[in-house]
Amino acid sequence: MPVLTTDILIVGGGVGGCACALAACEAGLTVILTEESDWIGGQFTTQATPPDEHGWIEQFGCTQTYRQFRENVRDYYRTHYPLTPEARLNPTLNPGNGWVSPLCAEPIVFLRVLQAMLQPYIDRQRLTILYEYEATEAVYEADTVQSVTLQHTQTSESVWVNARYFVDATELGDLLPLTGTDYVTGSESQAETGELSAAPVARPGNVQAFSVCFAMSYHEGEDWTIDKPARYDYWRTFVPPLLPAWSGPLLSLTGLSPRTLQPVQYNFQPNREPNRAFAGLWTYRRILDKNLFQEGAFESDITLVNYPQIDYLGGDLSEASPAERARYVQEAKEQSLSFLYYLQTELGFRGLKLRPDVVGTADGLAKRPYIRESRRIKAEFTIREQHVSAHLRPGSTLAEPFPDSVGLGFYRIDLHPSLGGDNYIDVESLPFQIPLGSLLPERVENLLPACKNIGTTHITNGCYRLHPIEWNIGESVGHLLAYCLEKGVSPRQVRNTPTLLIDFQAALTRRGIPIEWPDNLVLSEGDPHRHAL
Template identity: 75%
Template sequence: MTDILIVGGGVGGCACALAACNAGLTVIMTEESDWIGGQFTTQATPPDEHGWIERFGCTQTYRTFRERVRQYYRTNYPLKPEALTNPVLNPGNGWVSPLCAEPKVFLHVLKDMLQPHVQNHKLTILTKHIPVAADSTGNTVHAITLQNTRTSEPTTITARYFVDATELGDLLPLTGTEYVTGSESQADTGEPSAKPIANPANSQAFSVCFAISYHEGEDWTIDRPKNYDFWREFTPSLSPAWVGRLLSMSGISPRTMQPVQYTFKPHNEPNKAFAGLWTYRRILHKDLFKDGAFDSDITLVNYPQIDYLLGDLCNASAEEKERLIAKAKEQSLSFLYYLQTELGFKGLKLRADVVGTEDGLAKRPYIRESRRIKAEFTIKEQHVSAQYRPGQILAEPFPDSVGIGFYRIDLHPSVGGDNYVDVESLPFQIPLGALIPKRVDNLLPVCKNIGTTHITNGCYRLHPIEWNIGESVGNLLAFCLGEDLRPRAVRNDRTLLQHFQQLLIDKGVEIAWPDDIKLEEGDPHIHAM
């Protein structure tokens, strides 16, 4: 028996565990991989962040996490003097984020932040465990059964509260918690960007990312992927139409839906936004380190060319899910082979050491869309879209705010045939109602499984927002257990809600944006061209 069982050790799960343990609760956190950290680590994706992130717009613990990543480089890497003293060090000088760093460094810092709670027996972390069954009656979850994927042995854990921190909302069907998948209809949500007909299988593409370095004059060409000919000729069937083959240097601008030509020049792109694919998610820039320390940059490949569009993970069986991931890996390797052979970059080296795998690909796929709870409150496009608040600089205020975030509504092409959906949004809040299932009392979501729609998931799915969600839920559960309350009671009682919101503020969680921000300063850098 534990206070909280967190199933899933990604960004939201780790933030939830940290907050709950800091509040004195006992926590068990499980993870399907051998690494915790989710988007930061197993999915190998640097954080997508807004332009104010160094000053405001995230929780204090997220800011501490970012600073500890920088300090790890200052302490353990041979930085040049100007990089060593740079207070906003960006180890990769990637332009998607002011903190592009290696997965293993993010992993080290996360483990280091959680380690005191492991040592004092407040936190138990079980890696290589997946949920396989649940014991639920009425509105209450009693226990979750997990399977150790190393030994196949089952373990059943009872808890007072359960947190679904899985990347695909795996606890929702197991516990009978009501949820939706794919895209809702316009009649369902009233959203202008929604389709006329709902399609539960229409989730965004997922991607299997990988890291590469470049060594001029060397040949690191991988074996020709088995189905390379298929992927070389693959043209997405999308509306509006894609431009040519996916494995090419041509694509579509998400914001204008006009054709674009991508730039890819290893070691020869300027360090500025929209310079090219090499610097886009670069996670180590050799020029920041003392001469001879590194013979190449390292960049993380998460480009449109590896978006997998031929299957939906949310509605797949366990066997089908693994088949789809295997196909996505084949697509990713085919893109690398294309770069090495048809574009002539034989010196591109697949960096298995960076992602901690034998095949050189990220441990887990980068997931953009999950099962989503049917929540007490559902966040819709009308709440956050700039179109619906002309002349305003902030999204619709939520009286039950438990955090803030900012990102454009950024949907990648979907398996149902939709091309990009890219909508200007405004800095928004995280409503507590979106974190509470309509019926189940003691299970809460902390990832992409909150009460968004297919559309608004596109701006609530990023690293700092998921961290904020997890941290707020960890504090909420401590508050509920301390006061013998249920989460929905906190939301629906004005006095309790204000008490809880003040607790969050005291712990460094920002629940409202400044009312004098300049939007152009915060616009997140998304997509390459």
Template identity: 70%
Template sequence: MNFLQTDILIVGGGVGGCACAIAACEAGLNVIVTEETDWLGGQFTAQATPPDEHGWIERFGSTKSYRLFRENVRKYYRENYELTEEALNNPVLNPGNGWVSPLCAEPKVFLQVIEGILGKYTASSQLTILKECIALEAENEGDYVNSVTIQNVKTGENTKITAKYFVDATELGDLLPITKTEFVTGSESRNDTGEPSAKNEADPHNCQAFSVCFALSYHPDEDWTIEKPEKYDFWKDFIPQITPAWSGKLLSLTGLNPRTLEPVHYKFMPNNEPNKAFAGLWTYRRIIHKDNFKRGIYFSDITLVNYPQIDYMLGDLCNASGEERARMIKEAKQQSLSFIYYLQTEKGLKGLKLRPDVVGTEDGLIKYPYIRESRRIRAEFTIKEQHISAQARFPEKTAQKFQDSVGLGYYRIDLHPSTGGDNYVDVESLPFQIPLGALIPKRVENLLPVCKNIGTTHITNGCYRVHPIEWNVGESIGNLLAFCLSEELTPRQVRNDSEHFQVFQSILMKSGIETEWPENLNLEEGDPHIHAM
């Protein structure tokens, strides 16, 4: 057993964990970050998913550091790739010209930029990063966590880490049960929350599907057909058992419009889709557009596949044991491989090439499943549909204002088909704030969430789960913990005392964290794309 001590232990090196570490280190704290995979960056990297963002993202509605991170990604391409003159001089360069975001880029570039930002802190030993580690157990005393023991998944070596504050930045809220922090999973009932889109009865096992994504290029004169997946015969005939009913077989280029639940035929034209929004699946999350690079650099685009056809609905990761998780992820990988094989054989696209070099794995599938829903803390304040729904707030142009705002976000309430048999839930939301009360557990004093484990409901998780919001939450918590340690306060005291909170909020604003939306927003201009996949 090894022993370490630090100011802040962040378990999970995803988007929120990295943003928290940056803010805490910038404030002078000593930090340890643990990460289950060998890549930091979560949704950007190990899950390989370009960011889901709103239409104002280049100007406002996110933190200053998030926009700087995005600009550093563009800078990396300008300095390290042979771009066309037009792409090189484009101030809002989008390497993939994907239409989900103005910045669709390769996971390895996001990784390089994140590691570059954190590098100055690791070089000074202010920050320690322990990769390929998971949390095993914790020691508590009353309402405080004293230590967390982590295990290296390759060597089996254990390390006990004591800290003043602990941050759960895991994708599934894995720190919550072992620290005895109260949490909820799945969907709440309408009686519990009053939400119009909630079910009549609560179901703790009703979580959004997760996905095992992958990258593809297309070479029409070559044959890159993979070996027939072991479970292909099962998946090729699989019809989701959800209500309202799916359009037919899941492995198909016909699905449902998330907003109307009407059948829709997806366009999928590798290297030949128009370069515009809603052109088709190939361009949706395209991360390399060959036309942005000098002739001969790329012979094909590269796209990131995160489509409904690879949504795994047959199991709930949040309530699963380690063995059950491994089984479900293995099955989800078979589903993803089956979709590739379907496209190559049934659709005649044998030139589709799986790209392990892009996602950093041997099998070509991402390092970690793309997670849409996590355990969620029972919080001081829970964000509900009626706080942010456009219909509930009509005729307002913004969601309910919170006195304890520590950031901003905007995305539709977007829930994918679920393990409890629900089809899409897609509800128009309004630009919203991030209330500090949703980041503070009801009881535990020195553990904070920075991922999809904040105080939302099953419904509102659908719009608080995307990249820029997770970054904002992490950055705000990093600043909060620095303020708490310098002033000898708890997070709860900061929120519940107006004078303390005003001082803290001014610190956030000075650091570039926006806490209020501008007046007279043009909602059409900022409308997020059709939905987050």
């Protein structure tokens, strides 16, 4: 078996993994980054989900490199696309005019920009990206990981990687059980966490629904109806087994408001829907607004479907066997196609066209499921609802300050329906920090998380799982490991030695990673008015 040696092995090429690689390579380290598919980018690309962001994102509240990434996306459109003169001159160009985010764009553009940002380090031989590889084994002793075995997903060829540090940036925390790192899944009990929104009993299998997203356009007068899915009749009558009860069959334009749990009627008007409309499905995650481009450049808008109707509640991917995982994903794909078929046939939108060219697959569905909840490390410090909830911090405009802050984030505590029968849990949060303690496993010394697998609870995962926050987590981890290798100290020593912590936080600030929010925030201006449906 071939053996590779590197400073850092990052398993998982999603948002956090890419940001971690950028930071570590910038600091001069050698990095091997793995990705299970043939695209890096995670939520942005393989999961086909434009970013969920707070209302201040254009001015502050994210890292400098995340802001550069966003501007590079806009520049890509200005350089390569026939924009109208007005759109080209718009400094806050939103190519899709989707209302979930001020930057809705095509997965391939996010991919191209990420590749361009990483390419200089590949050229300098600091970075190696291993596509279509997954971790299958690990060698560890006591509290130290020594090596990880990677296997090619197509050929089954294996490679053994020795590293000084290991980073789990997988979407489901897959490196944690392989390395003996203690973790939790599902929902904790209220007795464990003291959280107002927690249930009386812990339920390890009670994870949020995942979704298989897809892109579509609309062509009036044409018929792009797909073949009827095999179990369409099942999905057409499926009512999620939730409390409080769902409004009726899931495949419908009637659902529940996440904030009030009252029935809501969704709008769906392809190519005609107003740009800003709560519950407007077509414009929700629209990634290309044809009106921003020169006349005739595009026949239709393109929108990404990540709606409640495709939330899959049939099984927990994180603790499933490979066979079970494959079955759950296949069923979720059928559910997604059933919703498309419902729109085409029962609602009469036969001109809806599945767009495999947009997501880079043969079947027209995203390369990977959109994951909302992962295994989470048992951390030196766990973020709880009482740290970030607006209701539990009356009179405050900021979440609880953390002296070991290594970054910022802001989004509502937003949990989709879960396998244990919980309906939406939607709680107003306050602008929060990312504590270094939440990135440190209780025991293992040389493995860190860089995705949705940090030290949150089931509840606070709902506000720490979004794109800019995951980027900040990965970037801060990359810089932390570079700092540790330069100084000859451990991550735990950095957090627990005041002089080292202050020095490291200053280094983060110099690199454009803010660790404190401004004191004079007006919450109504930064509240994510675009709710993640």
